[in-house]
Amino acid sequence: MKLKTFPGGVHTPTFKELTAAKPIKEFSLPSRVVLPLLQHAGAPLSPLVQKGDKVKRGQKIADIEAFISAPLHSPLAGTVAGVEDYFHPLLGRFPALIIENDGSGEEERKDPLSNIESKDPAFLREWIREGGMVGLGGAAFPTHVKVSPPSGKKIDSFILNGSECEPYLTCDYRVMVERPSTILAGLRVLVRACGAERAFIGIEENKIEAIEKFSKLVKDLPFPTQVVPLLTKYPQGSEKQLVFSILRREVPPGGLPLDVGAVVNNVQTSWAIGRMAEEGLPLIERVITVTGDCLKNSENIQVPLGTVLSDLVDFCGGWTETPQKVVMGGPMMGVAQTSLQVPVIKGTSGFVFLNHLYEKKEYSCIRCRRCIDACPMRLFPTMLGKFAEYQAFDEAKENRVLDCMECGACSYVCPANISLTHLIRLAKAEIMRRSRKGKANG
Amino acid sequence: MDEELKLVITSSPHLRDETTVPWIMRQVVLALLPTTIWGVYFFGVSTTLLTILLSVGSTIGFEALSCKIFKRPLSVTDGSAVVTGLLLGLSLPPYAPFWLPIVGGGAAIFLGKEMFGGLGQNVFNPALVGRAVLLVSWPKAMSTWWVNTPFDFSTLAESGAASLGVGMVTTPTPLGIVRMYGYNALHQVDPHILWHLFLGQVPGCIGEVSTLLLLVGFLYLWWRGIVHWDIPLFYFIGLSLIAILGGQSALFYILSGGAVMGACFMATDYVTSPISSKGRYLFGLGAGAIAGVIRLLGAYPEGVIFGILTMNALVPFLDRLLPRRFGVGKSEAKVR
Numbered sequence: 196m197k198l199k200t201f202p203g204g205v206h207t208p209t210f211k212e213l214t215a216a217k218p219i220k221e222f223s224l225p226s227r228v229v230l231p232l233l234q235h236a237g238a239p240l241s242p243l244v245q246k247g248d249k250v251k252r253g254q255k256i257a258d259i260e261a262f263i264s265a266p267l268h269s270p271l272a273g274t275v276a277g278v279e280d281y282f283h284p285l286l287g288r289f290p291a292l293i294i295e296n297d298g299s300g301e302e303e304r305k306d307p308l309s310n311i312e313s314k315d316p317a318f319l320r321e322w323i324r325e326g327g328m329v330g331l332g333g334a335a336f337p338t339h340v341k342v343s344p345p346s347g348k349k350i351d352s353f354i355l356n357g358s359e360c361e362p363y364l365t366c367d368y369r370v371m372v373e374r375p376s377t378i379l380a381g382l383r384v385l386v387r388a389c390g391a392e393r394a395f396i397g398i399e400e401n402k403i404e405a406i407e408k409f410s411k412l413v414k415d416l417p418f419p420t421q422v423v424p425l426l427t428k429y430p431q432g433s434e435k436q437l438v439f440s441i442l443r444r445e446v447p448p449g450g451l452p453l454d455v456g457a458v459v460n461n462v463q464t465s466w467a468i469g470r471m472a473e474e475g476l477p478l479i480e481r482v483i484t485v486t487g488d489c490l491k492n493s494e495n496i497q498v499p500l501g502t503v504l505s506d507l508v509d510f511c512g513g514w515t516e517t518p519q520k521v522v523m524g525g526p527m528m529g530v531a532q533t534s535l536q537v538p539v540i541k542g543t544s545g546f547v548f549l550n551h552l553y554e555k556k557e558y559s560c561i562r563c564r565r566c567i568d569a570c571p572m573r574l575f576p577t578m579l580g581k582f583a584e585y586q587a588f589d590e591a592k593e594n595r596v597l598d599c600m601e602c603g604a605c606s607y608v609c610p611a612n613i614s615l616t617h618l619i620r621l622a623k624a625e626i627m628r629r630s631r632k633g634k635a636n637g
Numbered sequence: 638m639d640e641e642l643k644l645v646i647t648s649s650p651h652l653r654d655e656t657t658v659p660w661i662m663r664q665v666v667l668a669l670l671p672t673t674i675w676g677v678y679f680f681g682v683s684t685t686l687l688t689i690l691l692s693v694g695s696t697i698g699f700e701a702l703s704c705k706i707f708k709r710p711l712s713v714t715d716g717s718a719v720v721t722g723l724l725l726g727l728s729l730p731p732y733a734p735f736w737l738p739i740v741g742g743g744a745a746i747f748l749g750k751e752m753f754g755g756l757g758q759n760v761f762n763p764a765l766v767g768r769a770v771l772l773v774s775w776p777k778a779m780s781t782w783w784v785n786t787p788f789d790f791s792t793l794a795e796s797g798a799a800s801l802g803v804g805m806v807t808t809p810t811p812l813g814i815v816r817m818y819g820y821n822a823l824h825q826v827d828p829h830i831l832w833h834l835f836l837g838q839v840p841g842c843i844g845e846v847s848t849l850l851l852l853v854g855f856l857y858l859w860w861r862g863i864v865h866w867d868i869p870l871f872y873f874i875g876l877s878l879i880a881i882l883g884g885q886s887a888l889f890y891i892l893s894g895g896a897v898m899g900a901c902f903m904a905t906d907y908v909t910s911p912i913s914s915k916g917r918y919l920f921g922l923g924a925g926a927i928a929g930v931i932r933l934l935g936a937y938p939e940g941v942i943f944g945i946l947t948m949n950a951l952v953p954f955l956d957r958l959l960p961r962r963f964g965v966g967k968s969e970a971k972v973r
Contacts, residue, residue: 205654207652207654362652435963435964445963445964445965446964447964447965448962448963448964448965450964517642518642518644519644519645520644520645520646520647520651521644522649522651526649526650526651526652527649527650527651527652528649528650529649529651530649531644531645531646531647531648531649531651532644533644533646534644535642547651549651552645552651553651553652553653555653555657556657558657558658558715558756558757559755559756559757559758560757561658561661561717561756561757561907561908562757562907562908562910562912563661563863563907564865564907564912565656567912572963573960573961573962573963575912575913575956575959577912578912578956594959595959595962598962598963598964601649603649603650604650606650606653607650607652607653607654608654608656609653610656610657610658610660610661611657611658611757612653612657614647614648616648616649616650617647617648620648
């Protein structure tokens with residue numbers, strides 16, 4: 196099997212054996228859900244319901260008139276308890292709709308979608324937006340935006356991202372193994388919506404079962420589709436690296452795969468879209484991995500959005516040792532959490548509970564080049580880190596610091612344990628702040 | 638649910654691999670062991686072991702002393718002083734007077750490293766700084782070569798052999814002979830000179846004579862992912878080009894003197910070599926070429942030291958050569 200890959204990157208231990216073989220369990224509806232009004236990359240939403248309103252499962256409860264946004268739907272039938280500032284896994288605190296389960300189980304479903312290939316692409320994009328679809332890989336970028344090629348740009352290739360390169364996470368793998376036909380239904384909608392002629396499904400070669408399942412099923416699709424086995428290497432699931440691995444095209448700095456004729460979507464996004472096509476349910480649930488070295492039972496769980504983390508810990512049987520760190524997402528790019536009260540949002544791919552944290556002494560940089568070899572964007576992280584330390588932000592910008600996607604490979608390999616990713620993040624934030632300020636003054 | 642959790646908050650990534658600075662330094666020391674053992678065996682324990690130990694002891698001692706003077710945390714545990722001391726010891730002649738490695742170690746650590754701010758901050762390779770100071774200050778002590786008689790090339794040297802106990806004589810090195818009498822003369826003395834240079838059966842510095850064992854050490858580091866092959870390769874290309882232009886044997890230039898040690902262990906020093914790939918090619922090429930030019934035209938028979946030190950000074954400039962930016966250039970043509 197010839198494996199495709201990209202230059203740079205790192206081989207981390209995967210820790211996937213904790214949950215890879217565990218079938219997806221369904222989490223029963225909680226007594227209440229917490230739904231932050233910002234769960235995607237884009238504009239925050241305004242609530243469409245008020246305190247005391249009755250809502251049905253699947254009913255749209257928040258939206259906004261902005262292209263880069265996606266509406267929110269209620270994952271359960273119940274009563275709106277209000278809008279409160281609440282823990283947010285990425286933003287600290289943010290206003291959230293709180294809905295209490297009334298046990299009625301009333302539902303509002305859309306009509307299933309048939310004859311996908313005869314639908315108008317513009318109609319499908321609007322249909323995707325109305326389903327509240329965003330990228331479920333973690334970045335939560337609104338899906339309808341990704342499948343809307345700007346005028347004059349032609350999309351020839353659609354790529355389904357089944358890499359799941361973050362250690363510990365197995366939710367995408369389980370969805371691929373257990374629900375491949377729904378994923379392919381979603382793929383048909385996505386391909387039709389963006390106008391691609393062909394599709395690729397990129398899967399890391401450590402997920403053999405998923406590769407085999409899809410290789411059999413793709414023959415029945417109405418467009419040419421190729422399953423592409425990829426070398427297991429982090430960050431294979433990064434859009435730019437995936438496009439390069441499969442198409443040998445480089446997405447320009449600051450650009451999107453659209454700029455090189457490609458659209459990339461996560462397999463679980465495709466599953467959610469396929470589910471809406473088959474069952475009429477919008478994005479109100481997703482599959483996440485709750486795992487770690489100190490959790491009693493690590494699981495892959497299908498949860499309603501808005502489920503609070505402490506309920507998930509109970510579902511997993513609590514912990515064997517007290518965790519030192521709780522990370523939302525994978526350990527390479529995930530965000531450390533301050534509280535177990537955070538809700539599951541659309542971009543939550545999992546929670547990792549860590550008790551044994553790395554202990555590594557910090558030294559001066561010895562210029563060993565490991566960070567440079569690991570950087571998938573051909574940057575010099577050690578140089579950028581020094582510019583950040585000396586607050587030499589113009590030099591950092593000249594040396595392409597904004598090309599960094601913060602994958603963390605440089606910090607991971609650094610033998611001197613310098614927090615390069617963190618320093619680079621600071622430089623990027625400061626440069627962005629200054630450029631916004633410059634615009635405001637001009 | 639227990640809400641008394643004290644959670645650690647740091648920014649991502651939340652994993653680290655196991656490689657550390659001291660581990661890397663230990664691997665370098667390990668890689669230098671074959672040539673060290675050969676040097677001690679070939680030149681004799683009594684003439685070499687003390688030199689090496691004094692050199693390592695001196696670098697460690699001076700580093701500890703500098704940390705105290707400059708009020709820095711004690712840094713000897715990172716292992717870099719041991720590497721510097723070993724490299725310096727291996728580049729001294731056998732039977733060096735006892736104070737030579739001590740003074741050299743002091744110059745290496747104090748002038749070459751700590752004055753710049755310690756590990757990672759120095760511009761010049763510390764071991765080479767120490768060696769250069771010794772070579773310029775005590776040229777005689779640094780170029781008196783004692784060797785066991787079977788590998789004695791002294792029949793050619795007018796000054797003749799000064800004998801020291803049983804079987805030990807001073808002798809010129811192959812590079813010295815070529816410098817004075819030409820390559821043909823050397824070939825007359827030893828028809829298998831290239832083979833002897835490869836194996837390490839020639840007079841020279843303690844750890845620099847055996848190309849074979851130096852390459853074994855280098856390959857170990859390469860296999861461990863610690864060094865790249867790029868600098869040595871371009872070093873040998875640069876050196877060969879000058880040798881050929883000067884009408885010399887390229888192979889002899891590579892095998893003799895400190896070229897292999899310099900290319901594989903001195904020019905590849907992390908701190909003082911470029912991080913830019915393009916910069917590294919030029920760095921290797923330049924260091925090799927300068928060594929060749931000094932051998933050909935300079936006052937010293939050997940030019941490895943000054944070749945690398947010169948290129949060390951150019952590293953900040955060479956590091957400005959960035960690779961092609963991701964998504965810019967070449968690939969744009971492919972996109973429709």
